[in-house]
Amino acid sequence: MQDGQEGQGYIGNRKEVVLMAELNRTGVSLDEVLRRYKIGSLSQMTPEIYDRAIAALKQTKPKKAA
Numbered sequence: 001m002q003d004g005q006e007g008q009g010y011i012g013n014r015k016e017v018v019l020m021a022e023l024n025r026t027g028v029s030l031d032e033v034l035r036r037y038k039i040g041s042l043s044q045m046t047p048e049i050y051d052r053a054i055a056a057l058k059q060t061k062p063k064k065a066a
Contacts, residue, residue, distance in 0.1 A: 010043050011050045019045075022054060027063030 011019075019042075023030055034040065037049045045053075 009046060011045050011047055015047075015050055016042060019050065019054065019057075022057040025062050026057055026060040028057065028060065 019033075020030075022028075023033070030042065033053050034042070037045070037053065039045060039049065
């Protein structure tokens, strides 16, 4: 992978793991995030969208334990 290639599109596995952990923590579904940022799949998530999504999720309280 060349430097800067990540900025061309897909966020990469590490960021995907972080995003999924935040979704799990907050109880927000991936579908909700995809709709909010008007993308069809995680593979379309750019680093810019990722940064905005993570910032929003970090402000979200954890889901209540069942």
